Structures are given as C-alpha cells and as structure tokens.
Amino acid sequence: EDLKKQQARHPVLRINSLKPFNAEPPPEILSDSYITPSAFFFKRNHLPVPQVDPASYQLHVEGLPGGVLTLSLEDLKTRFPKHTITATLQCAGNRRSEMNKVKLVKGLNWGIAAISNATWSGARLRDVLLAAGYKPDVAQWARHVQFEGLDTDVTGTTYGASVPLNKAVSEEGDVLLAYEMNGEDIPPDHGFPVRVVVPGTVGARNVKWLGKIIVSAEESSSHWQQNDYKGFSPGTDWDTVDFKSAPAIQELPIQSAITTPADSATIDRSDETLTVKGYAWSGGGREVVRVDVSLDGGKTWQVAQLRSSEKGQAPEPSPPPGRAWAWKLWEITAPLPPDAQELEIVCKAVDNSYNMQPDTVPPIWNLRGVLSNAWHRVKVKIRE
Ligand code: MTE
Ligand code: MO
Incomplete structure (x- = not known):
C-alpha cells in the first residue's frame, strides 16, 4: 500500500x-x-x-x-x-x-x-x-x-x-x-x-x-x-x-456499548449530573427497543433515551418488522449519586425478540474472541 x-x-x-x-x-x-x-x-x-x-x-x-x-x-x-x-x-x-x-x-x-x-x-x-x-x-x-x-x-x-x-x-x-x-x-x-x-x-x-x-x-x-x-x-x-x-456466523446478537464517558475518566462533583452515551444494535433486522443503564455496577437501572436520526432532526419512522438494519444511539443524563467516589457505569440493550446481552464475558469467551457482547462496563472517578 x-x-x-x-x-x-x-x-x-x-x-x-x-x-x-x-x-x-x-x-x-x-x-x-x-x-x-x-x-x-x-x-x-x-x-x-x-x-x-x-x-x-x-x-x-x-x-x-x-x-x-x-x-x-x-x-x-x-x-x-x-x-x-x-x-x-x-x-x-x-x-x-x-x-x-x-x-x-x-x-x-x-x-x-x-x-x-x-x-x-x-x-x-x-x-x-x-x-x-x-x-x-x-x-x-x-x-x-x-x-x-x-x-x-x-x-x-x-x-x-x-x-x-x-x-x-x-x-x-x-x-x-x-x-x-x-x-x-x-x-x-x-x-x-x-x-x-x-x-x-x-x-x-x-x-x-x-x-x-x-x-x-x-x-x-x-x-x-x-x-x-x-x-x-x-x-x-x-x-x-x-x-x-460450528456454523458460520451470519446474523449477529444484540449489542450495546458506552462511548462516553471513557473508562478511567474523572468527573467533577460540581457537575451534579452525568451524561452517558452509547450505541445499541442487533443483527437480523431486529430492532433495539430499550437500553438500560446502571451507575452502580448493575444494582439499579434507568432507561436511556433512544435516537435513530441526527440530533435535532425529526425521528425516523420505525422500520418494518425484521428490517431494522441501523443502530440506535442512546443517551441518559442522571444526577451524580451523592456518596460515591467511583462509579461503575453499565449498559445493556434489549431487541424486539427480547434478546438481551449476557452480564459477563467468561461464559461467552471463545478462542477467536468473536461475538463479544457482554454488558459494557466503564469505571469513572468522582473528584470532590
Ligand atoms: N471484503 C474483502 N474483499 N476483503 C476483506 O478483508 N473484510 C470483511 C468485510 N469485507 C473484507 C471484506 C470484514 S471482516 C469486515 S468486518 C468488513 O468488511 C469491514 O468493512 P469496512 O472496512 O468497510 O468497515
Ligand atoms: Mo470482520
């Protein structure tokens, strides 16, 4: 090249x-x-x-x-x-x-x-x-x-x-x-x-x-x-x-991840709120219908807002069943938990067949490292 x-x-x-x-x-x-x-x-x-x-x-x-x-x-x-x-x-x-x-x-x-x-x-x-x-x-x-x-x-x-x-x-x-x-x-x-x-x-x-x-x-x-x-x-x-x-992979399983904040980022206590963003997608034309976000490692959950068009533009109409080819971007703004010094942010998505992501990696580990879709976890520090 x-x-x-x-x-x-x-x-x-x-x-x-x-x-x-x-x-x-x-x-x-x-x-x-x-x-x-x-x-x-x-x-x-x-x-x-x-x-x-x-x-x-x-x-x-x-x-x-x-x-x-x-x-x-x-x-x-x-x-x-x-x-x-x-x-x-x-x-x-x-x-x-x-x-x-x-x-x-x-x-x-x-x-x-x-x-x-x-x-x-x-x-x-x-x-x-x-x-x-x-x-x-x-x-x-x-x-x-x-x-x-x-x-x-x-x-x-x-x-x-x-x-x-x-x-x-x-x-x-x-x-x-x-x-x-x-x-x-x-x-x-x-x-x-x-x-x-x-x-x-x-x-x-x-x-x-x-x-x-x-x-x-x-x-x-x-x-x-x-x-x-x-x-x-x-x-x-x-x-x-x-x-x-084993069969060749064709349709992919449900997936989501946190794009911001980054792992090991530091957040100021004075910010009072935290905005978490990410993507979610499922294979086979299955539509992502929900993304759950946790700020405490998966103990409690909130539902994120989903978006399927550019920011500020009118939402796209839902695709016909089985033809949801595009991802959804998601976002949530939540108050910073009062006492925490560190947060473990977690996301998991659900598609319209109610497929969900596995919570940890070891049960889906495989020698080629494919189909990696466990709950995505990001740790951040809070600076007082
Ligand atoms: N097609 C050709 N001809 N050669 C390649 O190496 N890589 C495949 C696929 N098509 C590949 C290919 C793989 S493994 C992926 S993930 C996608 O192309 C990546 O497409 P992108 O580079 O447009 O993101
Ligand atoms: Mo690939």
Missing part, C-alpha cells in the same frame, strides 16, 4: 494493524453523529487494498442456468433501480479486547468501535440475480450466494464469503451491490467501486471490491467462511477445536 493512501486516512483513527490496514475511531466520535462519516468508519482489511479501475471494472454473476452475466459499473448504475438503506456494519471481533482480558484469544485487539453506521446506495442483489436468470426453481438446488473480492493474498487467493440464498433473493433482505456510501463513491478502504451490503449480517460477509457472485449449493470454501468467524464453547481450545462443527 502506498504512502498516499495512508496519508489520506484520518489521523484520529486508532490503528490496529498497518499492513493490512485495520483501524477504529475513538468511541466518542461514534455517538457524535447518527451516520458515521466515512473517514471515521472502522476499517477492517484482511489483505492489501486493491486499486480497481472503475472504467474497466467487471462484475461476473455465475451459477445460474442462463450462464454468466457480466456487468460494468455503468450497467449496475443504469440497468437497475437505485436503492438506499441505512445499515450498521459490525465486525465479529468488535470488543475482542474484553475477551482478551479474561484469557488470551487470537485476533486483532478491537475496542468497542469496530462498528459504524452509514447510508448505502446501489442495485439490489435480488434484481441483479433475477436479470442473471434466477427463478424460484433455482432454490431447489441452490442454498447460498458466494461473493469474491478483488483483493488477493500472495498466492492469488481472493477474499470470499457467502450468505444464505433466501437472504440474497428476498425482497425484505435489502441486500445491495452498493456503489455509494454516505452519498458518495465508496472510498477505496470500504470497497470501491462496488461492495456487497448484507444488512443485519456480520461484517465479514459484506464483501468489498466485489469481483464475482456465484449462486451455489455450497457455502463459500474460503478460509473466512470455513475456518474463521465461528463461535465455540469457552471450553474449546486450539487443540480440540473442529471448525466443521
């Missing part, structure tokens, strides 16, 4: 690895705006970012009875209706650092900001599959839609992933072949010129620099589908793990 590209990256990002480039924003930036500006959107790359020429870009759609359909960027933009959604993307490894504190895991040591929210515009994958010859009888043998990126490792192997066919072809699935992020061309780090956006589904399946789509009876055979991004028991270690025994 050349220096120019690195210099174009925002200096406030916290770099997790330089080659390939992996970074997350400072948490408080996440709750500053409902739509995360692309410069602050977390960046997760397994391989070097490829430079793709939009003029010669081709997308191949394979595996359907009609043969291969090849589309240019122009075809994608002009032959299919443009559809826009707001969707949150979260890496399966978000909050991995909290698992690392319990017992060492393998993977990038993400804090709480490997999650961001953007608007995405593009062609519906459903429309493109229909144009390529998809018919309902295909569902008799096909089960998955595989995606291949144009990024490759030293052996020439591309990044790849797949999602269930029913998610890809359903009208309610809202899966996009996106060519815009936040109203502009998708930035190179996020998949220029085309990426898949599979709302409600783990970041890993949202393949960037999309080169190929394959309708198939099989899941993607890629490392990231077969031997990574799977959950295991806390009792499973690297000697006993059998990656074939």
Whole structure:
C-alpha cells in the first residue's frame, strides 16, 4: 500500500494493524453523529487494498442456468433501480479486547468501535440475480450466494464469503451491490467501486471490491467462511477445536456499548449530573427497543433515551418488522449519586425478540474472541 493512501486516512483513527490496514475511531466520535462519516468508519482489511479501475471494472454473476452475466459499473448504475438503506456494519471481533482480558484469544485487539453506521446506495442483489436468470426453481438446488473480492493474498487467493440464498433473493433482505456510501463513491478502504451490503449480517460477509457472485449449493470454501468467524464453547481450545462443527456466523446478537464517558475518566462533583452515551444494535433486522443503564455496577437501572436520526432532526419512522438494519444511539443524563467516589457505569440493550446481552464475558469467551457482547462496563472517578 502506498504512502498516499495512508496519508489520506484520518489521523484520529486508532490503528490496529498497518499492513493490512485495520483501524477504529475513538468511541466518542461514534455517538457524535447518527451516520458515521466515512473517514471515521472502522476499517477492517484482511489483505492489501486493491486499486480497481472503475472504467474497466467487471462484475461476473455465475451459477445460474442462463450462464454468466457480466456487468460494468455503468450497467449496475443504469440497468437497475437505485436503492438506499441505512445499515450498521459490525465486525465479529468488535470488543475482542474484553475477551482478551479474561484469557488470551487470537485476533486483532478491537475496542468497542469496530462498528459504524452509514447510508448505502446501489442495485439490489435480488434484481441483479433475477436479470442473471434466477427463478424460484433455482432454490431447489441452490442454498447460498458466494461473493469474491478483488483483493488477493500472495498466492492469488481472493477474499470470499457467502450468505444464505433466501437472504440474497428476498425482497425484505435489502441486500445491495452498493456503489455509494454516505452519498458518495465508496472510498477505496470500504470497497470501491462496488461492495456487497448484507444488512443485519456480520461484517465479514459484506464483501468489498466485489469481483464475482456465484449462486451455489455450497457455502463459500474460503478460509473466512470455513475456518474463521465461528463461535465455540469457552471450553474449546486450539487443540480440540473442529471448525466443521460450528456454523458460520451470519446474523449477529444484540449489542450495546458506552462511548462516553471513557473508562478511567474523572468527573467533577460540581457537575451534579452525568451524561452517558452509547450505541445499541442487533443483527437480523431486529430492532433495539430499550437500553438500560446502571451507575452502580448493575444494582439499579434507568432507561436511556433512544435516537435513530441526527440530533435535532425529526425521528425516523420505525422500520418494518425484521428490517431494522441501523443502530440506535442512546443517551441518559442522571444526577451524580451523592456518596460515591467511583462509579461503575453499565449498559445493556434489549431487541424486539427480547434478546438481551449476557452480564459477563467468561461464559461467552471463545478462542477467536468473536461475538463479544457482554454488558459494557466503564469505571469513572468522582473528584470532590
Ligand atoms: N471484503 C474483502 N474483499 N476483503 C476483506 O478483508 N473484510 C470483511 C468485510 N469485507 C473484507 C471484506 C470484514 S471482516 C469486515 S468486518 C468488513 O468488511 C469491514 O468493512 P469496512 O472496512 O468497510 O468497515
Ligand atoms: Mo470482520
């Protein structure tokens, strides 16, 4: 990766690895705006970012009875209706650092900001599959839609992933072949010129620099589908793990975290009140319906205010059931407890299936450090 590209990256990002480039924003930036500006959107790359020429870009759609359909960027933009959604993307490894504190895991040591929210515009994958010859009888043998990126490792192997066919072809699935992020061309780090956006589904399946789509009876055979991004028991270690025994992560569980105050912050007693902010999101289009906040380590709870638009703007109407793809930002202002010198602030969210977060990390610890969604805890000191 050349220096120019690195210099174009925002200096406030916290770099997790330089080659390939992996970074997350400072948490408080996440709750500053409902739509995360692309410069602050977390960046997760397994391989070097490829430079793709939009003029010669081709997308191949394979595996359907009609043969291969090849589309240019122009075809994608002009032959299919443009559809826009707001969707949150979260890496399966978000909050991995909290698992690392319990017992060492393998993977990038993400804090709480490997999650961001953007608007995405593009062609519906459903429309493109229909144009390529998809018919309902295909569902008799096909089960998955595989995606291949144009990024490759030293052996020439591309990044790849797949999602269930029913998610890809359903009208309610809202899966996009996106060519815009936040109203502009998708930035190179996020998949220029085309990426898949599979709302409600783990970041890993949202393949960037999309080169190929394959309708198939099989899941993607890629490392990231077969031997990574799977959950295991806390009792499973690297000697006993059998990656074939667990399903690939698709929809993510309920999640929330405190973006401000930061852990170990000091608060002045003279402030009298404390404002706590954060995000909450659930996978599979399940809507976050409540966030509970405690200032005493979980003994007593208050309900936070939820927001699903920019501050000062009219609230967005509730999405149709099962299509809540975007996070909610939340906030609560509470009086400082009179006698405390230290507070343990805790948050936990509830989605519309009444799924809730587990209270501690050890029961969900796993060797890859994925699906880390325990109650988020932040300790602050009060200065008299
Ligand atoms: N697509 C390609 N081609 N290569 C990748 O390394 N990383 C995946 C996914 N798509 C990846 C990819 C992972 S693990 C995540 S979490 C998201 O992209 C991150 O998307 P972002 O960098 O736009 O935040
Ligand atoms: Mo990821």
